[in-house]
Amino acid sequence: MWKRYSSGWVLRGVSLDVRSIVVIYGANGSGKTTLVKILAGLVPPTRGEVRRPGRVGVALQQPMMHPDLTVGENLKFYAGALKADYREVVELFGLKKHLHDKFSHLSYGWRRRADLARALLGGPEALLLDEPMLGLDAEGRRAVAEVVRRFKGPAVVTASSMCDYVEVGAEAWFELREGTLRPTAPTCGPT
């Protein structure tokens, strides 16, 4: 896949075959979000193609839940559209106490959690998570790591810090730098 914006090339021949959990590490502005949006089908690649296994659960850094609706109303809408039950994800992310809270009134960490719950609704066949642990407390990070670890299917998780993502049990790690992907190994600590 290749992607060019008016500012220049962001992705230069990225090729990825995802069978299980893959973590893509990269610095801010390296193109991780663009890559996730292309994989999700939200942004078209300039060149290349994406083959998806079926419905993909996607959580970007900017939550997709509407701020004027409550957490429950948002989840109920997506569950209704997908003909799914939202109680399981509510339980999984401990959202019961926030179901009647307006989404915009939640802290950033809880908004991320609620949006991750939305991404998991209806049992997607694949997962795309853009820095899912950003802004989460220890409990939230543990919940995300467990969800990804237990996920049965291909999952792409992006990270700007390696330490938090060691727990997700990824099969492969890549670094996105200068628009290309290179295999890497997770390191934790000062680099």
Add this chain to the structure above:
Amino acid sequence: MRPYLEREVKLLARSWETLASTFLIAAAFGFVFGRHYAAGLAAVNFVVAALYGYVQILREEELGTLDGLRLLRQPEKVAAAKVLALFSASLAASLIYSAIYYAVSMKPPELWLLPPTSAYFAAASTASALLSTAARSGVTTSMTLTAALILGYSASLATGRIDPAALAMPLTALLALLALSRALVH
């Protein structure tokens, strides 16, 4: 379809500032256009359709919530729910305008003009907003497109009688919007 409609109705109801401005604009136009019902009706529908086009669609793009709807891969339902919400808001504003017009002028409003006018303006505004989000442009593009799309209909309305071609426009616009929704929402 039901979850999509429920979502739009909730969003309409939550934005009380927009509801208040709709009421005020419709009432103000009722006073201003006491002598020409159809011209005021076009003005009310233009302002309300543009306003709700922003609140229900363009703002969703800014917030990133439209991406969530795109991922559901049901663009026809999204477009239909959006246009229905805009139609309801435009119709409600038209009714307020008509009531004030009647109170000020003591002339009976031509209520039969309401459904096709609100339907056309809602379809035009929804199409403009979705087109500008698909093209990654902004509010001004949407406003320009809406203004261009309503020109012919408004001119016809201002003559005092709508010809058959203009009456067919709401349905044509609606069908075109739904046919284009896959390209516009995705």
